[in-house]
Amino acid sequence: MSLRDLINKELSKWMLAPGPESDVVISSRVRLARNITGIPFPNRATPEQAKQVYNQVQKALEDRTAFNLKLVDLSRLSEIERTAMMEKHLISPMHAEGGQYKGVAFSEDEVISVMINEEDHIRAQVLYPGFQVEEAYRVVNQLDNFLESKLDFAFSEKYGYLTACPTNVGTGMRASVMVHLPGLNLANRIQQMLQGVSKLGLTVRGVFGEGTEAQGNLYQISNQVTLGRTEEEIIDNLNRVTEKIIENERYWRQQLLKERKDDLTDRIMRSYGLLMYAHKMSSEEAVRLLSDVRLGIDLGIIKNVEPNVFSELIVLTRPGYLQKIENKTLKPEERDIRRAALIRKRLRLTQS
Amino acid sequence: MSLRDLINKELSKWMLAPGPESDVVISSRVRLARNITGIPFPNRATPEQAKQVYNQVQKALEDRTAFNLKLVDLSRLSEIERTAMMEKHLISPMHAEGGQYKGVAFSEDEVISVMINEEDHIRAQVLYPGFQVEEAYRVVNQLDNFLESKLDFAFSEKYGYLTACPTNVGTGMRASVMVHLPGLNLANRIQQMLQGVSKLGLTVRGVFGEGTEAQGNLYQISNQVTLGRTEEEIIDNLNRVTEKIIENERYWRQQLLKERKDDLTDRIMRSYGLLMYAHKMSSEEAVRLLSDVRLGIDLGIIKNVEPNVFSELIVLTRPGYLQKIENKTLKPEERDIRRAALIRKRLRLTQS
Numbered sequence: 001m002s003l004r005d006l007i008n009k010e011l012s013k014w015m016l017a018p019g020p021e022s023d024v025v026i027s028s029r030v031r032l033a034r035n036i037t038g039i040p041f042p043n044r045a046t047p048e049q050a051k052q053v054y055n056q057v058q059k060a061l062e063d064r065t066a067f068n069l070k071l072v073d074l075s076r077l078s079e080i081e082r083t084a085m086m087e088k089h090l091i092s093p094m095h096a097e098g099g100q101y102k103g104v105a106f107s108e109d110e111v112i113s114v115m116i117n118e119e120d121h122i123r124a125q126v127l128y129p130g131f132q133v134e135e136a137y138r139v140v141n142q143l144d145n146f147l148e149s150k151l152d153f154a155f156s157e158k159y160g161y162l163t164a165c166p167t168n169v170g171t172g173m174r175a176s177v178m179v180h181l182p183g184l185n186l187a188n189r190i191q192q193m194l195q196g197v198s199k200l201g202l203t204v205r206g207v208f209g210e211g212t213e214a215q216g217n218l219y220q221i222s223n224q225v226t227l228g229r230t231e232e233e234i235i236d237n238l239n240r241v242t243e244k245i246i247e248n249e250r251y252w253r254q255q256l257l258k259e260r261k262d263d264l265t266d267r268i269m270r271s272y273g274l275l276m277y278a279h280k281m282s283s284e285e286a287v288r289l290l291s292d293v294r295l296g297i298d299l300g301i302i303k304n305v306e307p308n309v310f311s312e313l314i315v316l317t318r319p320g321y322l323q324k325i326e327n328k329t330l331k332p333e334e335r336d337i338r339r340a341a342l343i344r345k346r347l348r349l350t351q352s
Numbered sequence: 353m354s355l356r357d358l359i360n361k362e363l364s365k366w367m368l369a370p371g372p373e374s375d376v377v378i379s380s381r382v383r384l385a386r387n388i389t390g391i392p393f394p395n396r397a398t399p400e401q402a403k404q405v406y407n408q409v410q411k412a413l414e415d416r417t418a419f420n421l422k423l424v425d426l427s428r429l430s431e432i433e434r435t436a437m438m439e440k441h442l443i444s445p446m447h448a449e450g451g452q453y454k455g456v457a458f459s460e461d462e463v464i465s466v467m468i469n470e471e472d473h474i475r476a477q478v479l480y481p482g483f484q485v486e487e488a489y490r491v492v493n494q495l496d497n498f499l500e501s502k503l504d505f506a507f508s509e510k511y512g513y514l515t516a517c518p519t520n521v522g523t524g525m526r527a528s529v530m531v532h533l534p535g536l537n538l539a540n541r542i543q544q545m546l547q548g549v550s551k552l553g554l555t556v557r558g559v560f561g562e563g564t565e566a567q568g569n570l571y572q573i574s575n576q577v578t579l580g581r582t583e584e585e586i587i588d589n590l591n592r593v594t595e596k597i598i599e600n601e602r603y604w605r606q607q608l609l610k611e612r613k614d615d616l617t618d619r620i621m622r623s624y625g626l627l628m629y630a631h632k633m634s635s636e637e638a639v640r641l642l643s644d645v646r647l648g649i650d651l652g653i654i655k656n657v658e659p660n661v662f663s664e665l666i667v668l669t670r671p672g673y674l675q676k677i678e679n680k681t682l683k684p685e686e687r688d689i690r691r692a693a694l695i696r697k698r699l700r701l702t703q704s
Contacts, residue, residue, distance in 0.1 A: 277625025279618035
């Protein structure tokens with residue numbers, strides 16, 4: 001199989017299409033937590049009860065008039081396959097650990113996914129490329145209405161939707177954007193932005209890496225509060241804050257280009273050179289260098305390379321994916337060699 | 353002018369042809385110090401006496417039956433031109449400072465050069481690519497005989513040829529090889545080799561950089577003693593030691609290839625990637641990365657690149673040369689940008 005075919009086959013369709021404002025916003029996601037009345041939450045449920053949840057959801061999804069989702073039983077997948085699913089954000093890290101009566105149903109383009117027996121009975125998510133929070137909310141809302149027409153969700157007049165963890169009670173909704181902020185980082189404005197965002201009821205965390213260190217300048221921004229606010233208020237708030245961040249990030253990128261063009265160009269081109277030639281590469285380094293290259297593409301410093309290589313390669317070069325592509329378990333040092341080879345090959349694909 | 357034409361024009365012809373054992377020995381040089389009887393050494397000579405020396409040598413060189421050398425009056429050259437001459441080893445750093453009645457005569461291929469009124473009245477050198485100490489000695493000897501047939505050299509029965517600095521008295525000869533020793537360096541064997549060489553009456557110094565830190569793994573090995581030994585003994589000794597170094601260096605390169613191939617490949621390819629893409633580069637970094645690339649070419653890790661890029665680019669990217677090519681004075685940061693651009697262009701010339 002050619003690398004192009006492999007990428008088309010392995011990656012979610014939505015990853016291959018650029019979304020709006022994708023120079024800053026990589027993806028937008030909205031997910032809902034729902035539970036079925038009268039059955040304990042998954043961490044308290046007996047195998048029999050978990051099976052009951054699985055079967056009820058499976059039955060609901062058999063009606064394909066509104067949504068055509070394919071259900072996969074996680075216990076039938078290998079660890080490598082589950083890890084790869086996690087790496088493309090189709091399932092959560094917790095779900096990737098697998099177990100009995102755990103499943104995931106997803107649409108062909110993988111925009112929609114429904115996890116069964118994760119922390120809650122149902123975790124439904126819609127994930128779009130670029131800045132499309134409202135669109136994601138619109139679709140997840142339809143999905144929620146559809147599921148609610150088939151299943152009896154635990155709901156309290158006082159608290160709203162009941163969830164395994166109190167932080168999700170209420171709307172049960174988490175809306176988020178994944179943003180690429182190299183400009184703010186290089187201009188040392190990231191802490192200021194993080195503080196501002198926190199004050200507005202949103203949480204920011206690095207997508208990769210521990211603590212405040214966000215590898216690859218990738219941050220996920222999501223609503224902190226699910227209780228006492230309507231879904232529309234949550235979406236509106238995230239939208240407004242994200243618009244502000246886009247504006248700020250673009251401003252600082254232009255400032256860098258104006259004031260430190262040679263330094264910036266040097267940094268970006270060196271990262272590109274390393275990705276084009278290195279023989280070994282850790283996933284941490286890959287994310288860091290790919291972030292520079294993406295910035296270079298967005299600023300017109302690197303030409304003839306599709307912006308997509310960034311999100312594609314960040315997923316493809318994760319440990320699970322690499323092993324899925326190679327179809328075997330690889331030692332870390334082997335992975336570093338395969339990762340570097342895959343990156344070299346992918347970057348050369350787009351060179352004119 | 354194309355880059356290829358520029359290189360052919362700017363660099364000494366001998367640099368463009370590979371010599372024997374050039375995977376380790378970059379060049380071989382023999383130089384003689386000679387002075388004319390009855391005229392004080394240059395640092396003591398009056399302008400009138402310096403002029404006398406200049407004129408006598410000029411007259412001697414007019415006989416082109418044996419050697420066809422072109423004489424250039426250094427006072428007619430710009431500082432940039434003199435620096436560039438120094439950077440390709442045609443004249444010494446001291447001579448590059450210029451001054452009245454200082455000159456250099458050289459053959460068309462620049463293998464032979466004769467400096468007039470440097471530290472001694474005459475410094476004649478023969479410089480060959482690769483390991484050709486004997487050949488260089490043979491030619492410099494002919495040149496010496498030719499000059500001696502025209503000029504009256506200061507010579508003492510007891511001490512031999514008299515020179516401005518006592519360290520040159522005797523044969524007045526300094527024979528040297530420039531060797532590239534990345535294998536010994538990476539295997540941490542360089543100190544051991546340096547000590548061994550010193551015990552054999554030879555001096556080792558880094559070609560670039562201060563102290564024991566040899567940038568680009570380039571070392572010059574030369575005879576320490578000029579007194580009490582015949583020319584043939586000096587040449588034989590240097591030859592034998594160099595053969596041993598070649599053998600050692602090759603042994604350690606193969607060991608590295610056997611034991612640390614992935615690390616070595618990664619290091620070499622990363623250096624190559626940086627040279628191919630960086631936007632700014634200091635001459636120190638350039639020499640260091642070019643050394644890795646040369647090793648990669650010699651070990652077959654980098655293909656489709658001529659080994660020559662190493663010695664060519666090390667000369668072309670020196671500050672004086674860069675300014676000569678651009679035909680103007682450049683600030684250090686401008687030089688770093690031009691240097692990186694020249695390297696990128698040159699490396700792409702040889703890619704198939």
